[in-house]
Amino acid sequence: MLKPRGCEDVTNSPAAVPTFHARVQVSLRPSVLDPAGEATRAAAARLGVDGVRRLRIGKAIELELEAPDRATAQSQLELISDRLLANPVIENWSLDISEPAAAEHP
């Protein structure tokens, strides 16, 4: 298969570390007022969509992480989700990890 220049194939080497793709969803805890969400809900009504009963604004963080195995990736991603990406006082988070792409694991 043709590869772009500068993209040497190192994935067959036993030292290659897989890259895990992850998506962390951070949302305000249900008990926390979301004034920006309320303002956006009001704007939806002005757009003509009156049926929006609930609108909460959160964040989605997409990451690529090199880790030797899935368990390590999981624990490292949980650490940064809990200690950096979300503030547990006001926010909840959830984590989705994808297996390394097939192209990276020939």
Add this chain to the structure above:
Amino acid sequence: MTVGVLVFPGSNCDRDVRWALEGCLGVPTTFLWHEQRQLDGIDAVVIPGGFSYGDYLRCGAIARFAPVLEAVRAFAAAGGPVLGICNGFQVLTEMGLLPGALTRNAGLHFICEPAELRVSPGGCRWLQGYGAGETIRLPIAHGEGRYQCDPEDLRRLEDNGQVVLRYAANPNGSVGDVAGISNPAGNVLGLMPHPERACDPVTGGVDGRPLLASLLR
């Protein structure tokens, strides 16, 4: 007596704090860059207002990992006086030195106006220059000043006398009208209003002086 004033990329009240302490009260200050690891010769620390690291992710979320704050954490644990103003208060909650979190103002607007505050000094070493129940007037200037914590945590803070500053007319939706809280030992104070902007008479009021002058007691 030398007061260390922290400087992060994006701090913008560091020089106001210096003027209030040195220019108005004659207390020497030194700026402490965020990468510094030593607090040698420092008798008190002020974490000033501004937008540390652009307030990326959440206010104070990136600043909390600054090397200088590890030294501040040890300094506070040893009983050293630490004051967090506005963004400094947000940093103190993010690093867990004070409970709760500061969130977007209920009305969404950035609020820049004078605020009436009721002081309950309790054991807070920064507030001993005020009488219990005294009303003071300090400027506020924030977009994320709505103090938030669980009802049980708020009750615990109130029972411990840690809610030391309350808004007379809540401007931002803070639970319990909280404008400032102290740690149980009373050496750490975080507040959204700006005492350093109420020390020089040209700014329209000097109600912030007793707070900073508490360092001289």
